[in-house]
Amino acid sequence: MVTGGRVAVVGGSIAGCAAALAAHRGGAGEITVYERTGGHLADRGVGVAMHDARYAELAAAGFVDADMPWVQLTNRQWYVRDDSAPSPLGRRLAGTPFPFRSYNWGPLWRELRARVPASVDFRAGTAAKQLRLITRGVELDGEVYDFAVGADGYRSLVRTVACPATVPVYAGYLAWRGAYPESDLPDAHLWPTDSCAYVVFDGGHIVIYRIPDAAGGHRVNWVFYTAPPAGYTLPADEQRALTPALAAHLDSLTRDRLPPFFTALIEATPPGERFVQPLYDFTAPHYATDRLALVGDAATVARPHTGAGAVKALQDAAALRTALSASPTFAAALAAYTETRAPAGRTLVDLGRSLGRAMVQATPAWDAMTEGELTAWWRTADGSGAFGGSELGRRA
Ligand SMILES: Cc1cc2nc3c(=O)[nH]c(=O)nc-3n(C[C@H](O)[C@H](O)[C@H](O)COP(=O)(O)OP(=O)(O)OC[C@H]3O[C@@H](n4cnc5c(N)ncnc54)[C@H](O)[C@@H]3O)c2cc1C
Known part of the structure; x- marks a missing residue:
């Protein structure tokens, strides 16, 4: 585990709060969260689904708990x-x-936000504008950090530096x-x-x-x-x-x-x-470079049929924490992180496309289906069995 160091997290939504927790538990000394929106993000939410088995893994990892209403x-x-x-x-x-x-979404975000330690400098109403790589790490709007985490959603600023060719596809x-x-x-x-x-x-x-x-x-x-x-x-x-x-x-x-x-x-x-x-959907070919990491929607957006958007964001944070705890340097931690999580992003995007075809773009003759046929059809559409998210720790 590397202890100390300065970490910037861009974005303070689900992935950003979880990434701040991950960096804190992974030993980072100073953590700053930049969140563009001022005040509460909590008022705009609708539903978020979490598979029971994925919940159990995330609860064991300390990223969700029974006090979050469901x-x-x-x-x-x-x-x-x-x-x-x-x-x-x-x-x-x-x-x-x-x-x-x-x-x-609103109460879930509020509960996660409340679990971000008071030592984290959470700058609500502060958009990150300029990020560049420097010899000692990264420079974000004039401040120097050892590394930065992009938790800044599907139009991520951090991704434009880490994976400039990756763009959302309608x-x-x-x-x-x-x-x-x-x-x-x-x-x-x-x-x-x-x-x-x-x-x-x-x-x-x-x-x-x-x-x-x-x-x-x-x-x-x-x-x-x-x-x-x-x-x-x-x-x-x-x-x-x-x-x-x-x-x-x-x-x-x-x-x-x-x-x-x-x-x-x-x-x-x-x-x-x-x-x-x-x-939209896309997945970044890698989830980290030696000084930048991507989590949540900044790294991968899969179509919501997968039932796993928030789960994947929380799993990314859990994996980042594991990598930070187990590695001798930040660069080694980020290499371990991308190796575990980039395949999970690809699996989810593929699943979203398969379910999108089956359930929207090329729908079957539903009314003629028997219960057995519908169950078999669903099994084919969910080919990888990743509906609701893959097991935490599985590579694909
Ligand atoms: C207000 C809000 C409500 C949502 N409601 C739902 C919902 O009801 N159901 C659902 O399934 N999903 C919802 N989502 C999306 C959901 O949170 C994500 O799909 C998933 O949980 C992954 O979250 P994320 O943190 O990676 O991305 P996001 O939730 O998109 O968060 C990205 C965050 O980064 C911030 N940001 C972006 N650029 C910058 C920058 N340059 N500097 C600083 N901050 C920046 C944004 O303001 C945002 O808060 C919502 C997202 C938001 C922001």
Whole structure:
């Protein structure tokens, strides 16, 4: 283990808070976090899913714990619209185990932030602007560090220095998302709390599950994946508000493709609680150089069908901590870190593309599928078995 030294972490979201914890536990002397957003990041979140087995590993590694509020999910029910079905939920195609905890991004971030030691200089409202490699380490906006961690999301500044050729690639479709208090959901009793619903249709699907609110109750959380309407152009910045054309497209799909319970569920979402996210993916060929490390979305963005975005960010931090604790120099630690984590990023991006093809871009004839056929089809789409994230410590 190297003790002492100065470490900069760019980004103070999920990966950034976890990386600061990792650097602290890995022996770093002075840690500075640069977070562009001032005040609380916590107010904008919707749902984050964490496989039970991945949770157990991350809890053992000390990056999550039982005080972070969650909702336990146990099963996934697949539904399709069928106007002759007696249930407002539509026709149930299959039921499969779904051992996941669901989190609300806001409270999860707040809990992680609270676990960042007071000795860490967390500079909220401070964007990192200029990073360059120097003989003694790196220089970030005039300050010198032994190494820097890029936890600065999919448009990472640190990645532009560590892996300049890696750029996000548009997946060709969007995720419309929303969340609101469960008390506003008509007939909520028809849908059990531990059940995650996948409602499938030609050209897409929605994923719906409950997440905790900040007061011991639940919110309904949904993600609607499908192609945008004709004429859609990608926004230049991180614009998440629905344009009138995107709102109208969501409305018509909701009415035309979903069983009545789920139409009502989406329609109950207040306009201010709906947003849209174009989907991108990429993975950096290496997760570190001798003075720079990438964690979370800065290193890899996989499509959200993988159910592992936050898990992967936390696993990256856990691996960084292990590498720092086990290595004689920072450079050796970063070499060990990239060797463990870069393959995990590739596995997840491949999985996201495979699931995206199967569930959005080339959907099967769902309505004709038996329960056995659907289960077999899912097994093929999840080829590597990495849905929910690979085991912590596994190389791919
Ligand atoms: C406010 C917010 C809400 C989110 N809500 C959800 C959600 O509800 N569900 C979900 O699945 N995922 C959500 N995400 C994304 C999710 O956090 C990530 O996909 C995943 O957890 C990996 O996180 P990350 O920390 O690597 O990246 P991100 O969460 O994207 O964090 C990157 C951070 O870096 C900061 N940053 C970027 N550039 C700079 C710079 N130059 N200097 C300083 N700081 C910089 C950004 O402000 C941001 O806080 C959200 C992200 C944010 C920022």
